Amino acid sequence: MSESSDFKEGLNFFLSKDYTNAEKFFRKAAEQGDPEAQFCLGDMYNNGYGVAKDERKAAALFRKSAEQRFAPSQINLGIMYSQGTGVEQDLIEAFMWLKIAGRAVDEEGVDLALDEEGRDLLGVVEEQMTAGQITEALRRSSAWMKSNQLI
Secondary structure: OOOOHHHHHHHHHHOOHHHHHHHHHHHHHHHHHOOOHHHHHHHHHHOOOOOOOOOHHHHHHHHHOOOOOOHHHHHHHHHHHHOOOOOOOOOHHHHHHHHHHHHOOOOOOOOOOOHHHHHHHHHHHHHOOOOOHHHHHHHHHHHHHOOOOOO
16 A cells, blocks of 8 residues: 555644644545545544544544555554444444454455454454354345455
């Protein structure tokens, strides 16, 4: 995934804690469809870095990025659905996004699968689900991965 110049500028500002300019450049890159910028801008809203904390905006940005196969956003979206943060709690959606993130690889084929903490969260979510919910989550995740050529 190639980073846009606006994303790089935003990241430099973010790392130097100039959140006003970071938000400006991340927003510009996010509006152009950059999934990393969408993730970073979502993180700013999720945590209130230089912007008013807004978990709904964060979830919407994570979703845009997740739908472009960006694994960190898929994980964050799964967490948000599992907790009902910024979205209505939905264990099926949580499981689906975490399952998808567990299959993620980057453009060079490097495995971005869930780490131990992510696998633990997937297990915690699964424990709260009925057999029917798990079946539906697996059906949705499989359909998403097929349509995005991950399987």
